[in-house]
Each structure stands twice: as structure tokens, then as C-alpha cells.
Amino acid sequence: MEKKPQTVLFLLLVFSFGAAQKSTARRQEEFHVGVILDLGSLVGKVSRTSISLAVEDFYSVHQNHRTKLAIHIRDSMGNEVQAASAAIDLLENYKVQAIIGPQKSSEAAFISKLRSIKQVPIVSFTATSPALTYGSLPYFVRATLNDSVQVNGIVSLIKAYGWREVVLVYDDTEYGRGILPHLINALQQIDAHVPYRSAIPLSATSENIMQELYKLMAMQTRVFIVHMSSTRASLIFTKAKEAGMMDKGFVWIVTDGVANIVDSLSPSVVEAMNGVIGIRFHVPRSQELDTSFLIRWNRMYRQFNPNELPLDKPSIFGLWAYDTVRALSQAAEKVGVSGNKNKRPQSSKSSTSSDLLAVSTNGPELLKEIVQNKFRGLSGNFDLNDRQLPVSALQIINVVGRSWKHIGFWTLKNGLSKQLNQNGMKITGSASMLELNPVNWPGESTEIPKGWEIPASGDKLRVGVPTSAYPEFVRTSKYPVTNATRAVGLSIDIFEEVVKSVPFALSYEYQAFDTIDATSSTSYNDFVHQVFLQRYDIAIGDITIIYNRTPYVDFTIPYTESGVGMIVPVKETVKKNMWIFSKPLSKGMWFGSIMFIMYTAIVVWMLEHLNGNTHLHEEKLKCILSRLVLLVWMFVFLVLASSYTASLASMLTVQQLSPMFTDIHELQKQGGYVGFHRGEHGGVAALVLDVPYIKLFLAKYCKSYTMVGPIYKSAGFAFGDPN
Ligand SMILES: *[C@@H]1O[C@H](CO)[C@@H](O)[C@H](O)[C@H]1NC(C)=O
Numbered sequence: 001m002e003k004k005p006q007t008v009l010f011l012l013l014v015f016s017f018g019a020a021q022k023s024t025a026r027r028q029e030e031f032h033v034g035v036i037l038d039l040g041s042l043v044g045k046v047s048r049t050s051i052s053l054a055v056e057d058f059y060s061v062h063q064n065h066r067t068k069l070a071i072h073i074r075d076s077m078g079n080e081v082q083a084a085s086a087a088i089d090l091l092e093n094y095k096v097q098a099i100i101g102p103q104k105s106s107e108a109a110f111i112s113k114l115r116s117i118k119q120v121p122i123v124s125f126t127a128t129s130p131a132l133t134y135g136s137l138p139y140f141v142r143a144t145l146n147d148s149v150q151v152n153g154i155v156s157l158i159k160a161y162g163w164r165e166v167v168l169v170y171d172d173t174e175y176g177r178g179i180l181p182h183l184i185n186a187l188q189q190i191d192a193h194v195p196y197r198s199a200i201p202l203s204a205t206s207e208n209i210m211q212e213l214y215k216l217m218a219m220q221t222r223v224f225i226v227h228m229s230s231t232r233a234s235l236i237f238t239k240a241k242e243a244g245m246m247d248k249g250f251v252w253i254v255t256d257g258v259a260n261i262v263d264s265l266s267p268s269v270v271e272a273m274n275g276v277i278g279i280r281f282h283v284p285r286s287q288e289l290d291t292s293f294l295i296r297w298n299r300m301y302r303q304f305n306p307n308e309l310p311l312d313k314p315s316i317f318g319l320w321a322y323d324t325v326r327a328l329s330q331a332a333e334k335v336g337v338s339g340n341k342n343k344r345p346q347s348s349k350s351s352t353s354s355d356l357l358a359v360s361t362n363g364p365e366l367l368k369e370i371v372q373n374k375f376r377g378l379s380g381n382f383d384l385n386d387r388q389l390p391v392s393a394l395q396i397i398n399v400v401g402r403s404w405k406h407i408g409f410w411t412l413k414n415g416l417s418k419q420l421n422q423n424g425m426k427i428t429g430s431a432s433m434l435e436l437n438p439v440n441w442p443g444e445s446t447e448i449p450k451g452w453e454i455p456a457s458g459d460k461l462r463v464g465v466p467t468s469a470y471p472e473f474v475r476t477s478k479y480p481v482t483n484a485t486r487a488v489g490l491s492i493d494i495f496e497e498v499v500k501s502v503p504f505a506l507s508y509e510y511q512a513f514d515t516i517d518a519t520s521s522t523s524y525n526d527f528v529h530q531v532f533l534q535r536y537d538i539a540i541g542d543i544t545i546i547y548n549r550t551p552y553v554d555f556t557i558p559y560t561e562s563g564v565g566m567i568v569p570v571k572e573t574v575k576k577n578m579w580i581f582s583k584p585l586s587k588g589m590w591f592g593s594i595m596f597i598m599y600t601a602i603v604v605w606m607l608e609h610l611n612g613n614t615h616l617h618e619e620k621l622k623c624i625l626s627r628l629v630l631l632v633w634m635f636v637f638l639v640l641a642s643s644y645t646a647s648l649a650s651m652l653t654v655q656q657l658s659p660m661f662t663d664i665h666e667l668q669k670q671g672g673y674v675g676f677h678r679g680e681h682g683g684v685a686a687l688v689l690d691v692p693y694i695k696l697f698l699a700k701y702c703k704s705y706t707m708v709g710p711i712y713k714s715a716g717f718a719f720g721d722p723n
């Protein structure tokens, strides 16, 4: 796996330079230069393309040069050890006289510790960590700007928008940490506070990142500065979008590491980053950066990366890479190849020992030439006299849609401005926000975010409470001294229990809802509507879930039994007195029974008499017909007697209460009045109420009333939240 890309690379290089070399091989001496890049990264791919193109371009113009750069590209795979071993290999086997790269700040720091490399100029156009200083690395040249430069731009931006607190999110690497002291210092100077720093280790998984984001979301601060490599930042923003942190109210600022290559990020990442502001190096429009260059550049990019999506243009890193090669070629031509100076001791067979490596003796001259050479390159003024590029303007961009838009510039001299070269016209300081183009903030908001969220402890939840017709549910009063609303009742108890169980401190205050007629359902509609009107954050009470209230509020799940029932008075059917024995049969029944006895007696007497049985006292019925009549009578009597006994027994033991009506239809038929809630003083035959009210009512008046079904289903009582 490791060998393969290098072989392919070598072949490619042979092909690309072979042709040019042939014609001039006799005159041009090879000047070996090592290149160490992370070829898996976007910046690595772009840089490699630019470096190869630069060599091609330069020597096609300068065919008369004595020297010619021979480029040896090595893949560090983003690993310090790999980068160092590549450096050793390049020094030892190719006797390179300069190294372009390495790509990462940590790699640069690592390589610079190699003793053998002491006098080999290392020119990196990507290692931006301010921790890499001239003092500790005398042969290190930064063909870019250190990260502390953009700190001032970021801080001006934070000051202009008036944000007071900032959370830093950064890679836990040399690069990520390098900016911290500068950033925190600069923030301190404008009185901005850094309540939290979130270091994301390279080993963090998506889940780890998600957890970290939730942690950030729970905080009060809504301004985040992201200083990360583009790969890590892509993951962060995709996850932040998922977590809902790319919504209104959030502010994300990315440093140049990401902002410089926004054009080259994948569309899904750019979409997730919508609303982000970035600060990047401004590339002045230059003549050289014409279409023919872009075509050649893109052709070469495709040649090196056949499986990648084509890019529009090289990012600033690509331009710096191009200019670095140009600077190096010119310096090489001046210094010349010193074949004899770079010899390594003949005896060294154990080539791995870095001590045995030859020291580049023309290093100091080469470094001097690189540093003193000034020219106008593709990236603008290329002047490494300060061991880094001069500070030019920084551009502030805003990621919008699939691309980005220009917000303004920042320069050391003028601070923030919409356009460059407004000589002395602009006012610096607090008014400078007006000097910028409007930003499309996350969540497609155009309102400038406050930068913080009101903490839960500072803002009291406004809890609306009505005056219920049933004080058992909720009753309000005022504390005499403070005039604060006091509320008691079942609904309040339930609410307070819920508040106790939420996992954070929630402070609230009751606000009484006063109406003239607190009991009608229209006033409850009004009450619930106040939540919609944002007078209350929540409405508490015996609020029935009704369909026509749902457009205005979201109901919680009901906290009571649900349903609507009917209360009717009960009638006591029997009055217990000495006449109770007569109660089991009605008057008609008594009368009928007596009539029936008399009738039977007469019939029997007549039948017997007609048959000549004058001696009735013998108590023997001769006629068959009269016996039949008597038999019928006996049967009827038996039934009557047994039912009488049973009725009387039950009357004397079981209480006789029965509802006057058993259902609403019976009531309808009889045309009785129906009442609801309060307000009817007598005169109604039934009350139709929610079951909880019925239970309350019956708890007081269980003797004379009862609940009858059927119970119509309703959703019950709940609290109303804003929807
Ligand atoms: C970083 O750049 C600034 C601005 O040019 C400069 O003042 C500072 O000394 C540099 N720091 C390092 C460590 O190179």
C-alpha cells in the first residue's frame, strides 16, 4: 500500500519532466527538491497539481537556465513520523537541497527536530501554526501567513457584531491549539469572554462529536469559532446541522483553514454550512490567473486525480504552492547546484542513521536567496523577507446556498470595510458593522444573532392560571404584600410535581387570568388563547382538550379521567312507614286482585248452585267447571303472593334509589331542562359535565344525585403549551 503510490508518482514525474529534460539535459543540472504533502487531503492534491504545473511552466519559459528543479513528492499521510521518514529518505537518497512542505504544522515541528536537516530550507505554504517560530526553526520559511494574523480579523468581527461570549471549537492538534493563546488574548482585549473551549481529538467518532455538540447546545453561548482542518470541520458541520445547531440564533465563524477552500468542499457540506461566516486570505485578481492557466491547471488536476470531482480553481493554497516553486526555482538558479558540497560520507552503509547524513552546505545561501526574492506571483505580492508572506487583506465571506458571498474585508490598517482602498473614508470602531454587507445567518435569518440564549434561570416561565368554577382544581389569590399570584388546587399540584421532575432548574411565576365570567367555556377559550398571544408560556388549569382550541395551543397529555357524563337527581321510590306492607302492589293491583277474588267466588258459587250443590258448607265442589276456575285462581294467587313477598322483603332491606332518567334520550323525550357548570339554580332535570366535575359534585351530594351514562368520550383535562 505504501510503495504503490510512490511508484506511480515516480513514473508520472518521469513522464512529466522527461520530455522537457531531454532537450536541455546537457545544459541543465538537476536541483533536487523534496515535497512532503498529505496526498489524501484536498489541500495535498491541489498543491501537488500546482507544484507540478509550476515546474512545467517555469522551465518552458526559462529554457536557458543552468539548473532545473527535480521534484520528489512524498506522501506523509498526515502522519508526523511518516513525514520525518520521508524527509530522511529525501535527504539521504536524493540529497535534496530544500524541502517544500510539510503540509501540517505538527509535521513541520517534528521534522525540524531532525538534526540532519539543520541547514536545509523548509518552505511550507500550509503550516500556519504560530507556534512554529523563526527563533526555534531558523531554516523554516512560511510561504503563507501565521494564524495569529487572522485572529485580529475575527476579533474585529466579534466586536462589530457586539458578541460578548465565544466558544472555541478546534482540532486537538498542533494546528488547532496553535491559535488559542493569540485568540484568547485578543478576545480579552475586547472584553469578550471564552466560557468554554472544545478540543476535538482526531480520534473522535461521529457519536463523540454529537455528544460534544449537545453539550455546546446546552450552553448559553451561541457564537462558535471553528479552527479545524477542512475534513474535521466538514464532519462537525454535518453533525451540527443534524443537531439543529445550524438554526436561527447560532453564529459559526470558520478560520481560513476551511474558508480558503469553501469552493472545493463537497456540496452537502457546503449546504450544511449555510450561514457560516469565514475569514480567508484575499487573493487579488491577477493577470496571470487567466483562463488558460485554469484550463491547464484543471487538466493536470484530473490527470493526478482521475477519480475526484473536478475543481473550479485552485484554492489559495494552490496559488501559494505555485509561487513557492517559482521562488525556489529562481533561488536555485542563483545558488546553483553544488555537487561536491552535498556528498555523503563514503563509509556510511547504515543509511538510516540521520547523523550520518550530509549537511547541505549551500543551505544558508539558498535560504538568503529565497527570502530576498520578491516578485508578483499568482497569489499577489510574494515576499518572504519576514519569513512569512506580508499581511495583506483578509476577506470575510458568508456561505450561502451552494457557494459563498462577499461580506467585507479586514485590513490591519483600516479594520473592517466593505471594499478595499477606501482611503481614510471609513469610520473604524463600533460603527464598522455598518461597513459590511448583510449576512445570511444560519436558519436563513437576516437578523443579527444576539450571540447568547437567555438562561433558564434568568427568565421566569409565565404560567397562566384561571379562576375555575371548581376551586378544587385551581384557585388563585394574591399575596397581600407583594401582589404576586398564589395558586392552589389539583392542577397546580400536578404542575408543580412536573416541574420538580424536569432535569433542570425551572423558575416560574403564576399569572392569574381574570375574567368576569370565569366559568363559561368561552372564557376558557380566551384563556387558552393567551398562550397563543404569548402572554403566557403555559396555561395551567382544568382545561378541557377541545378541538377548536388546538389551532392555538398544543395540549399536554390529559391528567384526569376523560369523558362527559350526566348528573341526575335520584328519586326515592318508597317511603318507609306503617303502610309499607301495601307498597309492593300498586293500588290498581290491589283493586284488581280483590275484584278477581270476588269474581272467582261468585262464579264458583253460581256454578255450584246451578248444579244443586246447596250444601256448600260440605266444602266439596261437585261441578268440574268450578274446580277449574278455582285452579286458575290458585295459580294466580301463588304468583301474586310470591312476588308480593319478594318485593316487600327487598323494600325493607335494599335502599330504593333510582335515577329519574337513565339516559339523555329519555330526557329529550320528556323535554326536561339540562344545565351545565354552574349558573342554574334548580329547575334543571340533569347536569351534563366532565367526569372529573361529576365526581367532585357527587363527593358532596352523593345522597340525592347520581351519574348516569352513557359517558361520551372526551379527551380530558390538560395543560396548554404554545404550538
Ligand atoms: C505572525 O504574524 C504576525 C503578523 O505578521 C507577526 O507579527 C508575528 O510575529 C508572527 N508570529 C510568528 C510566530 O511568526
Ligand SMILES: *[C@@H]1O[C@H](CO)[C@@H](O)[C@H](O)[C@H]1NC(C)=O
Residues within 6 Å of the ligand: 481, 482, 483
Ligand atoms: C398591590 O396592589 C395594590 C392595589 O392594586 C397597590 O396599591 C399596591 O401598591 C400593590 N403593591 C405592590 C407591592 O405592587
